[in-house]
Amino acid sequence: MNDLFNSFMTGPDENGRFGDFGGRFVSETLMPLILALEEQYEHAKTDDTFWAEMHDLWTHYVGRPSPLYHAERLTEKLGGAKIYLKRDELNHTGAHKINNVLGQIILARRMGKTRIIAETGAGQHGVATATVCAKFGLKCVVYMGAHDVERQAPNVFRMKLLGAEVIPVTSGRGTLKDAMNDALRDWVTNVDDTFYCIGTVAGPHPYPAMVRDFQAIIGKEAKEQMQAAEGRLPDTIIAAIGGGSNAMGLFFPFLDDKDVNIIGVEAGGKGVNDKMEHCASLTGGRPGVLHGNRTYLLQDDDGQILEGFSISAGLDYPGIGPEHAWLHEIGRAQYVSITDVEALEAFQLCCDMEGIIPALEPSHALAHVIKIAPTLPKDHLIIMNMCGRGDKDIFTVAKALGFEMGDFA
Amino acid sequence: MTRIDDKFATLKAAGKKAFVTYIMAGDTDYDTSLEIMRGLPAAGVDVIELGLPFTDPVADGQTIQLAGQRALDAGQTLKKTLAMAKTFREDDTTTPIVIMGYYNPIYSMGVDKFLTAAVDAGVDGLIIVDLPPEEDAELCLPANEVGINFIRLATPTTDAKRLPKVIENTSGFIYYVSMNGITGSASAQVDAVAPEVARIKKTTDLPVVIGFGVKTPEAAKTFADLGDGVVVGSAIVERIARGDAPADVLAFVKTLADAAHS
Numbered sequence: 001m002n003d004l005f006n007s008f009m010t011g012p013d014e015n016g017r018f019g020d021f022g023g024r025f026v027s028e029t030l031m032p033l034i035l036a037l038e039e040q041y042e043h044a045k046t047d048d049t050f051w052a053e054m055h056d057l058w059t060h061y062v063g064r065p066s067p068l069y070h071a072e073r074l075t076e077k078l079g080g081a082k083i084y085l086k087r088d089e090l091n092h093t094g095a096h097k098i099n100n101v102l103g104q105i106i107l108a109r110r111m112g113k114t115r116i117i118a119e120t121g122a123g124q125h126g127v128a129t130a131t132v133c134a135k136f137g138l139k140c141v142v143y144m145g146a147h148d149v150e151r152q153a154p155n156v157f158r159m160k161l162l163g164a165e166v167i168p169v170t171s172g173r174g175t176l177k178d179a180m181n182d183a184l185r186d187w188v189t190n191v192d193d194t195f196y197c198i199g200t201v202a203g204p205h206p207y208p209a210m211v212r213d214f215q216a217i218i219g220k221e222a223k224e225q226m227q228a229a230e231g232r233l234p235d236t237i238i239a240a241i242g243g244g245s246n247a248m249g250l251f252f253p254f255l256d257d258k259d260v261n262i263i264g265v266e267a268g269g270k271g272v273n274d275k276m277e278h279c280a281s282l283t284g285g286r287p288g289v290l291h292g293n294r295t296y297l298l299q300d301d302d303g304q305i306l307e308g309f310s311i312s313a314g315l316d317y318p319g320i321g322p323e324h325a326w327l328h329e330i331g332r333a334q335y336v337s338i339t340d341v342e343a344l345e346a347f348q349l350c351c352d353m354e355g356i357i358p359a360l361e362p363s364h365a366l367a368h369v370i371k372i373a374p375t376l377p378k379d380h381l382i383i384m385n386m387c388g389r390g391d392k393d394i395f396t397v398a399k400a401l402g403f404e405m406g407d408f409a
Numbered sequence: 410m411t412r413i414d415d416k417f418a419t420l421k422a423a424g425k426k427a428f429v430t431y432i433m434a435g436d437t438d439y440d441t442s443l444e445i446m447r448g449l450p451a452a453g454v455d456v457i458e459l460g461l462p463f464t465d466p467v468a469d470g471q472t473i474q475l476a477g478q479r480a481l482d483a484g485q486t487l488k489k490t491l492a493m494a495k496t497f498r499e500d501d502t503t504t505p506i507v508i509m510g511y512y513n514p515i516y517s518m519g520v521d522k523f524l525t526a527a528v529d530a531g532v533d534g535l536i537i538v539d540l541p542p543e544e545d546a547e548l549c550l551p552a553n554e555v556g557i558n559f560i561r562l563a564t565p566t567t568d569a570k571r572l573p574k575v576i577e578n579t580s581g582f583i584y585y586v587s588m589n590g591i592t593g594s595a596s597a598q599v600d601a602v603a604p605e606v607a608r609i610k611k612t613t614d615l616p617v618v619i620g621f622g623v624k625t626p627e628a629a630k631t632f633a634d635l636g637d638g639v640v641v642g643s644a645i646v647e648r649i650a651r652g653d654a655p656a657d658v659l660a661f662v663k664t665l666a667d668a669a670h671s
Contacts, residue, residue: 015543025512025539027468029564029589032571171474177465184467189590191566289513289539290465302486303517305464 008255008332011323016205016293019329021322024204026292029188034292038206040107045213050106057102058217061135062092064099066218068225068383073353081236081376083369084229085386086222086250089359095388096218096246097128097199103214105132108195115139115194119183121148121176121242122314122361123155124388125199130164140164143183146174148313155392173307176242176317180291200243201321204292208248208321215249222383223253230381236261236372239385240365241335242279242315244324246387251333261334264324265365267315268337269308279308280337281320282328290318295325311340311400312360314388342367344400347390359388360396412505412533413558413581416455417616417637427582427638428453428629428669429618430662431509433460433476434493435485436649442480443493445649448659450504453666456618457497458536458640461490461510468538470593472643475650487514487523491530498531507534507560507581512548520548524555534558534581542574549578562586563609563617565601572612582616583609585636590621593643597622599631606636626668633669641665 011018024034044050058064067090071083088096108116116138120126126142133140142159146168149156159166172178180203187196201208201215219237226234237254239247241264254260269278278284281296288297290305298306298318310316327333338346343360346367350358358366362385369384376382390397398405410418420427430449436442449457462477462485469477494506508527515523515537527535535552542549542561549559558581566589567575576583585606587597602619609617619632620640633639644665648658 024541024543026541027538027564028541028562028575029468029566029586031541031543032566032568171471172464181465181467185470185591188468189594191589287516289511289516291467292539294516297513299513299517301517302488303463303514304481305513 009252011326012205012209018323018326021295021325022205022208022293024292025289025294026204027188029191033191034204034206036111037107040111041206041210044107053106054103058099062098062102063090064217065221066090068222068229071354077353078370078373080378081373081380081382082378083373084226084381084383086218086383088218088246088385088387089389093124093128093131094391095124095128095359096215096249097125098131099217099249100199100211100214100245101125101128101132101197104195104197105136105138108197109136111195113193113195115141115190116197117141117143117183117186117194118197118199119143119176119179120199121179121316122312122359123148123152123159123392124314126164126166127155127158127162129197130159130162133164134162141186142166143169143179143186145176145179146170148175151396152313152392153395175307175313177305200245201248201323202243202291202293202295202319208293208323211245212248212252212323215245216252218246218249218385219251219253222250226381226383233257233260234381234383236263236380237383238263238265238365238369240265240315240361240387241320241324242267242317242361243319244321246385248321248323250383250385255332262332263368264333264335265368266335266337267310267312267364268339269310271339272337276306277309278337279310279315279317281318282325282335283337285318287325293322295319295322311343311396312364314359314361315364336368338364338367344397346370347397356386357390358386359390360393362387411556411558411581412503413456416505417582420455425670426633427455427616427618428633428666429456429458429638429640430454430645431458431460431640431642432649433462433473433480433646434490435462435480435483436476436646437479438483439485439489439493441655443496444655445658446493446497447500448655449662450501452659452662453670454504454662455638456505456507458507458509458642459490459494461487461508461514463511463514466511468591470591470643472593472646472650476646487518491526494532495530505533506531507536508532509536510538512537512539515548520551524551524557527557528555532557534560536560536562536584538562542577545578553578553580560584565589565605572609576613576615579615582618582637583613584640585609585617585619587619587621587623587632592621595622596624596628597632599635602632603635626664629665630668630671639669
């Protein structure tokens with residue numbers, strides 16, 4: 001049972017810290033804004049009308065609850081643990097991102113903000129933000145690294161169809177980190193009318209806690225669904241991690257269930273080595289301060305932030321949410337990495353065996369399932385978060401597998 | 410009394426405003442920026458803000474971003490920035506040096522190790538943009554203990570309720586950010602700044618220096634007169650970026666300094 005003194009679910013503290021991680025490392029201009037947001041969120045947290053609105057939208061607009069699906073053929077093929085997929089890729093807009101966006105946009109409306117900005121990597125958070133802004137008639141500006149604009153073209157067009165302005169960011173290597181830099185520069189310039197809708201469990205307090213709380217619907221549903229299906233808790237839960245929002249959403253409701261193994265899967269890119277051609281912040285980084293919080297970062301000896309590398313634009317970020325950094329340090333969750341090649345194999349296997357085209361992000365989580373499932377007994381229950389669908393990735397995958405789209409004409 | 414306190418006291422006694430400049434350490438390379446830094450006092454600069462390059466300067470506009478990138482590309486590090494300050498100190502024992510940048514390179518070196526090296530290098534103050542009062546235990550309080558001023562930014566969003574918190578552990582001077590935005594953006598507006606500076610001056614005896622969006626000698630004069638001094642950064646860095654020789658950069662700095670002091 002939850003013992004308050006031994007609970008992993010009480011963080012962050014009043015300073016936004018999970019252990020030594022998190023905090024509010026922002027410029028003075030933004031401090032009053034994040035304090036106002038924190039006040040608004042603290043109020044909303046216990047406000048029944050807020051949650052009633054969330055649940056209504058989750059049900060009728062997003063399509064929640066998402067199913068917990070027994071991947072029968074995959075289970076059979078791997079010959080070990082019983083594998084369940086939490087189908088958050090079936091949400092409206094095709095990923096878990098909208099769970100959080102709805103919460104933040106409702107808060108933005110309550111705060112009287114009329115202009116929404118967001119950063120996006122793979123484009124899923126940008127699409128979700130553009131979608132909800134369209135629904136509520138809000139102006140939407142999405143910052144996206146120029147490199148990501150190129151490799152996620154379908155999502156760029158979707159955002160434009162939804163009425164958002166997409167601004168390609170050319171500073172740095174043009175990926176998620178650089179998009180977040182420019183979104184922060186926008187926010188500091190447009191403080192009066194603008195709400196910054198962060199897509200992951202990172203940034204200054206209260207974002208990591210707030211985004212986690214909005215995504216925790218994933219884990220809450222999964223827990224109930226597993227109870228209904230098997231009459232007990234799962235043995236292992238697994239999710240992919242860039243910033244870590246889908247993982248935190250699945251993990252959080254299970255943190256105090258001490259018999260549940262929790263595994264986060266980082267993007268190993270070309271392999272976690274000293275060339276840093278990966279995005280595995282916990283495996284290959286060390287603590288530092290970036291984008292408003294202290295967490296594990298890929299950085300050089302001088303504290304300069306390194307550019308990560310991953311085939312998956314959604315995982316291509318040199319940091320990780322501070323709560324993951326804390327769970328890593330206290331050992332409550334285990335963090336591993338999966339390479340591009342392994343993720344691509346898992347992607348193909350999932351298409352082939354389950355008729356589900358996964359996004360490249362959860363393909364990393366699936367690749368780890370493929371590694372461990374055969375070593376586990378048949379009564380071992382795994383839940384993997386299928387946090388996004390792969391339609392957006394087919395061009396990247398085609399290229400990686402050596403196909404030209406024209407070949408199929 | 411730190412060198413910063415001394416400098417403002419001397420200026421006040423002479424009825425003058427402070428002229429503060431920002432340059433990025435290591436831009437376009439170590440030797441060029443050291444040469445420019447060494448020439449700043451003779452050009453009329455009262456306080457030198459020495460930019461510490463960082464890969465992700467989220468409070469800075471493109472001019473300072475690119476300057477940081479040039480410096481990093483030329484091999485600049487926090488260690489070299491401290492070495493630059495130390496070399497400058499060999500010939501100049503009175504001009505205050507304020508290191509301005511972001512926390513991660515300092516955190517990465519280790520706060521104690523950094524402060525020891527900063528004291529040894531003759532650094533007088535710090536402006537660390539991503540350390541608000543809420544994070545004072547990180548660096549502000551330890552810096553104050555070793556006699557280094559921690560200079561805080563006050564901004565248009567710093568309301569009356571928050572201002573005392575911002576001032577509480579600040580020393581040296583208050584840097585009033587003239588607008589909501591990033592460095593080097595639109596020009597600062599006198600009408601908006603004047604009442605804010607007056608409001609801050611009512612709350613503290615610390616000197617108030619105005620920066621962000623000050624680009625010309627005329628603006629330097631106008632904003633210096635509103636408070637106790639003025640900062641020019643991006644306009645100087647732009648001259649360095651376009652390849653002006655150090656002597657030409659310093660000549661431009663002198664026109665700004667003369668205006669601010671007039």
